[in-house]
Amino acid sequence: MSGNFNPFEMAQRQFDAVAAKLNLDEGTRALLRAPRREYHFTIPVRMDNGQVKVFQGFRVQHSDARGPAKGGIRFHPDETVDTVRALATWMTWKTSCVDIPLGGGKGGIICDPRLMSDAEQERLCRGYISQIARDIGPFQDVPAPDVMTNGQHMLWMMDEYEKIAGGRFPGVITGKPVGVGGSLGRTEATGYGVVYTVREALRRMNKTIKGSTASIQGFGNVAQYAAKLFIELGGKVTCVSCWDNTDKKSYTFKKTSGIDVDFLMSITDKFGSITKGRAKEAGYEILDANAWIEQDVEVLMPNAIENQVTAETAPKIKSTVKIIAEGANGPTTPEADEIVKSKGIVMIPDFLANAGGVTCSYFEQVQNNMNYYWTKEEVLSKLDQKMSTAFNAVADLAEQKKVYMRDAAYMIAIERVANACKLRGWV
Numbered sequence: 001m002s003g004n005f006n007p008f009e010m011a012q013r014q015f016d017a018v019a020a021k022l023n024l025d026e027g028t029r030a031l032l033r034a035p036r037r038e039y040h041f042t043i044p045v046r047m048d049n050g051q052v053k054v055f056q057g058f059r060v061q062h063s064d065a066r067g068p069a070k071g072g073i074r075f076h077p078d079e080t081v082d083t084v085r086a087l088a089t090w091m092t093w094k095t096s097c098v099d100i101p102l103g104g105g106k107g108g109i110i111c112d113p114r115l116m117s118d119a120e121q122e123r124l125c126r127g128y129i130s131q132i133a134r135d136i137g138p139f140q141d142v143p144a145p146d147v148m149t150n151g152q153h154m155l156w157m158m159d160e161y162e163k164i165a166g167g168r169f170p171g172v173i174t175g176k177p178v179g180v181g182g183s184l185g186r187t188e189a190t191g192y193g194v195v196y197t198v199r200e201a202l203r204r205m206n207k208t209i210k211g212s213t214a215s216i217q218g219f220g221n222v223a224q225y226a227a228k229l230f231i232e233l234g235g236k237v238t239c240v241s242c243w244d245n246t247d248k249k250s251y252t253f254k255k256t257s258g259i260d261v262d263f264l265m266s267i268t269d270k271f272g273s274i275t276k277g278r279a280k281e282a283g284y285e286i287l288d289a290n291a292w293i294e295q296d297v298e299v300l301m302p303n304a305i306e307n308q309v310t311a312e313t314a315p316k317i318k319s320t321v322k323i324i325a326e327g328a329n330g331p332t333t334p335e336a337d338e339i340v341k342s343k344g345i346v347m348i349p350d351f352l353a354n355a356g357g358v359t360c361s362y363f364e365q366v367q368n369n370m371n372y373y374w375t376k377e378e379v380l381s382k383l384d385q386k387m388s389t390a391f392n393a394v395a396d397l398a399e400q401k402k403v404y405m406r407d408a409a410y411m412i413a414i415e416r417v418a419n420a421c422k423l424r425g426w427v
């Protein structure tokens with residue numbers, strides 16, 4: 001979080017605007033604009049040098065009206081409770097938008113795992129769970145990995161929870177490695193989910209991915225699998241981009257005849273950085289950071305980081321572009337939204353476009369609770385069904401009310417949660 005920007009105030013402003021459009025009553029507004037529960041606690045960890053260091057942890061459950069709270073746990077030196085509150089709120093809208101029976105939550109620990117040994121991180125994970133075990137669980141609140149946390153952290157946390165609860169409860173946490181409760185298809189889920197929504201948007205324009213072109217920002221987990229499926233379905237991806245840690249800047253990699261994803265993946269490191277020299281040898285043009293957005297393509301997918309489609313870059317979007325699908329979280333600024341709107345481009349908002357990840361986490365939990373595991377094909381076909389249905393519900397409302405798709409997605413998501421609160425008799 002930089003400067004005075006407060007993400008939770010932003011999340012509340014977004015909610016207020018939609019609540020006004022939906023004419024929500026005062027009680028529902030008061031209930032949904034703040035988290036239902038928050039836990040703040042300290043975690044003493046014995047470090048490798050024998051001294052005890054005390055870390056600050058949080059877990060925020062924004063809403064469990066539609067089902068157990070769901071959301072990641074972040075490790076970050078600059079973590080703040082307002083960031084966690086905002087992210088928990090956005091999780092509520094995301095799970096509701098794709099209509100999975102979960103609510104929204106998020107957790108965090110102020111720490112820098114890059115400066116900690118594996119043993120120290122394990123003790124931190126176990127310490128976090130020992131503080132929060134009574135307030136999470138497969139039917140209460142289900143954490144997952146997020147910034148700087150991974151499947152190993154989730155397994156240590158699950159193991160600690162199981163020790164305390166006395167049994168096997170793999171559904172307490174998702175994002176676990178395959179073979180110890182993880183789901184097949186999770187690696188592909190977010191990127192594929194983005195492309196399922198793009199396919200549906202094109203279908204509503206009487207077009208197909210076959211014969212369409214796309215330009216993608218990023219080449220990490222989301223971008224790689226979005227590019228892979230887009231190409232598999234007959235489309236052409238002309239650009240991807242990435243951050244170069246040596247030069248401390250980003251570049252666009254372009255091939256007019258279409259990129260070869262498997263080749264690019266073979267020369268990309270685990271942080272999503274493509275080796276420039278190898279790409280150049282293979283005939284890729286290496287262009288500046290923002291070149292990806294200035295291409296004559298039908299589809300743009302900002303799949304890297306936040307704040308990329310801005311008042312400066314959005315005017316450069318070509319008139320060929322019909323769809324923007326936000327694989328990343330928050331890639332478009334509110335000013336750029338106005339420009340995109342004026343160009344008549346269909347905007348598939350982040351909490352719809354990139355909901356494939358959380359949907360697959362939900363499938364992981366379902367499989368854990370049944371103790372029966374699906375094939376990758378089954379997972380991906382169920383994912384396609386969920387994402388396509390969610391997309392079309394939002395697109396129908398946007399057409400019917402003649403509103404921007406981001407507004408329609410918010411309206412559907414918030415109305416579903418409000419309705420659950422009402423049916424439960426809370427408001």
Ligand code: NAD
Nearest residue numbers: 190218219220221222242243250272304327328329354357
């Ligand atoms: P990742 O770390 O695997 O990849 C990020 C990619 O973005 C890398 O290729 C990196 O080089 C590139 N990048 C970073 N800064 C850049 C810049 N300034 N310009 C161009 N490229 C840049 O991350 P990911 O898992 O692919 O996530 C990407 C985005 O999608 C994030 O906003 C994340 O929050 C969101 N998201 C991810 C998932 C998921 O399941 N992975 C789910 C929902 C949302």
